Amino acid sequence: MYVAVKGGERAIDAAHAWLAEERRGDLGIAALSVAQIRAQLTLAVNRVMAEGSLYDPDLAALAIKQARGDLIEAVFLIRAYRTTLPRFGASIPVDTARMAVIRRVSATFKDLPGGQILGPTFDYTHRLLDFALMAEGEAPLAQDEAGQNDTPPAHIPHVMEFLNRDDLIETEIPSDATPPDLTREPMELPTTRALRLQALARGDEGFVLSMAYSTQRGYGRTHAFVGELRIGMVAVQMNIPELGFAIDIGEVEVTECETVNQFKGSKTVPPQFTRGYGLIFGQSERKAISMSLCDRALRWRELGEDNIGAPAQDEEFVLMHADNVQATGFLEHIKLPHYVDFQSELELIRRLRTEAFAAREAAE
Amino acid sequence: MTNPPEPTDRAAWMGQLARAKPERLRALFPVLPPYEVLRPAEIGTVMVQGRAGGTGAPFNLGEVTVTRCALRLTTGEVGHGHVQGRDKDHATRAAVLDALLQTNQSSALRAAVLAPLAADEAAHRTARAAKAAATKVEFFTLVRGEDK
Numbered sequence: 001m002y003v004a005v006k007g008g009e010r011a012i013d014a015a016h017a018w019l020a021e022e023r024r025g026d027l028g029i030a031a032l033s034v035a036q037i038r039a040q041l042t043l044a045v046n047r048v049m050a051e052g053s054l055y056d057p058d059l060a061a062l063a064i065k066q067a068r069g070d071l072i073e074a075v076f077l078i079r080a081y082r083t084t085l086p087r088f089g090a091s092i093p094v095d096t097a098r099m100a101v102i103r104r105v106s107a108t109f110k111d112l113p114g115g116q117i118l119g120p121t122f123d124y125t126h127r128l129l130d131f132a133l134m135a136e137g138e139a140p141l142a143q144d145e146a147g148q149n150d151t152p153p154a155h156i157p158h159v160m161e162f163l164n165r166d167d168l169i170e171t172e173i174p175s176d177a178t179p180p181d182l183t184r185e186p187m188e189l190p191t192t193r194a195l196r197l198q199a200l201a202r203g204d205e206g207f208v209l210s211m212a213y214s215t216q217r218g219y220g221r222t223h224a225f226v227g228e229l230r231i232g233m234v235a236v237q238m239n240i241p242e243l244g245f246a247i248d249i250g251e252v253e254v255t256e257c258e259t260v261n262q263f264k265g266s267k268t269v270p271p272q273f274t275r276g277y278g279l280i281f282g283q284s285e286r287k288a289i290s291m292s293l294c295d296r297a298l299r300w301r302e303l304g305e306d307n308i309g310a311p312a313q314d315e316e317f318v319l320m321h322a323d324n325v326q327a328t329g330f331l332e333h334i335k336l337p338h339y340v341d342f343q344s345e346l347e348l349i350r351r352l353r354t355e356a357f358a359a360r361e362a363a364e
Numbered sequence: 365m366t367n368p369p370e371p372t373d374r375a376a377w378m379g380q381l382a383r384a385k386p387e388r389l390r391a392l393f394p395v396l397p398p399y400e401v402l403r404p405a406e407i408g409t410v411m412v413q414g415r416a417g418g419t420g421a422p423f424n425l426g427e428v429t430v431t432r433c434a435l436r437l438t439t440g441e442v443g444h445g446h447v448q449g450r451d452k453d454h455a456t457r458a459a460v461l462d463a464l465l466q467t468n469q470s471s472a473l474r475a476a477v478l479a480p481l482a483a484d485e486a487a488h489r490t491a492r493a494a495k496a497a498a499t500k501v502e503f504f505t506l507v508r509g510e511d512k
Contacts, residue, residue: 119496275417
């Protein structure tokens with residue numbers, strides 16, 4: 001247990017002033033603007049929005065600047081800010097089939113209707129440092145498909161629907177149930193899939209990635225294929241009670257991953273592929289794929305699979321350790337004053353040593 | 365007052381105003397008429413929901429910042445603004461236009477404000493779609509050694 005302490009105000013003020021100076025860095029270098037962070041460090045901004053669980057690129061960029069690029073600290077700032085805001089309500093669930101896609105790939109179907117769209121991807125880059133960026137040259141412009149003046153399609157069907165049509169994959173049961181919200185009620189175990197998806201969506205990317213990777217290496221096999229991965233903007237719609245109808249309040253960029261996994265069947269149901277699902281604010285396919293693998297691994301109970309004791313199957317282990325703000329808070333609190341606790345430990349070890357020495361002397 | 369608008373029509377223009385870039389909306393409609401504030405512009409959040417598997421049961425994805433306000437024109441029409449982000453001016457301007465679009469100024473404002481916003485949006489979407497189309501691929505499966 002840590003205890004309240006008094007004193008140190010001057011030292012704390014001086015530490016904060018120095019922190020501000022260090023944040024600014026070399027005055028001979030132009031200060032970084034929040035707009036520059038928002039526009040040019042987009043994927044860092046995306047990660048802070050996803051794990052901060054608040055979609056607001058300006059605020060995420062500000063948090064990154066304030067946190068000196070420490071993304072977990074930035075997530076913490078966003079979470080803290082969020083608690084100061086009233087919540088107006090919940091959106092209508094976003095319709096990802098109506099996404100304005102900039103990327104859409106499938107590892108299971110080569111010729112998917114609508115085509116495979118690579119989008120602005122790091123895939124197929126050679127991962128060689130590009131020194132032209134250091135020389136501050138102008139970036140090349142993206143190419144346009146010549147003659148593409150048609151209105152983009154409003155509806156791009158999910159690849160999984162083609163499997164579903166032939167009953168080869170389990171059907172998601174649509175519902176309008178109000179989902180549980182772990183920001184409002186403490187998590188209770190066992191949880192529901194809806195709560196797990198929320199926890200994974202805001203979980204630490206590194207943690208969720210490692211959990212997903214562990215299933216690939218054999219700790220709870222999910223045997224996943226990426227049925228479809230898509231990135232794009234989706235409309236956010238909300239029912240406005242005063243008006244009695246729903247309106248678009250804006251749009252958010254999301255990454256969605258649907259995995260096709262191995263079979264489930266029973267005496268009554270023939271074998272079917274099963275699903276894992278990932279949906280993340282911003283562009284983060286690493287996180288979206290990881291989320292779908294973890295989602296699938298955690299569904300062992302409802303799918304009637306064996307719990308082989310793999311960490312990724314243990315919802316308490318996964319969900320209670322996925323949140324990097326909670327983890328950081330508990331981890332770092334041990335550096336705060338624990339003088340009283342430690343005093344009692346000191347007294348205890350002195351007594352034990354005295355007793356041990358006394359026993360040894362008595363034996364001699 | 366004219367006849368009340370169809371909900372679908374009103375929802376469409378409210379969405380158009382919400383999705384507009386705040387600075388673009390200000391440029392298209394710089395001067396606000398007098399109005400009475402019913403609910404001052406307020407910043408809050410809306411919980412964005414997704415569905416498991418894209419089509420299944422809803423879950424909470426995360427929140428989005430939203431600013432809302434409500435006001436009444438001196439002619440009596442009530443306007444609502446619900447816009448993503450934290451720009452109170454955007455929410456206010458959207459609410460004023462929502463009210464004005466219910467008056468006989470509707471067709472003039474559709475031409476002066478909504479049409480340019482819709483054109484901007486369509487141009488932006490088409491440009492993104494054209495860039496995406498340039499990255500469309502055809503993958504060919506090669507014969508693997510062991511298949512020979």
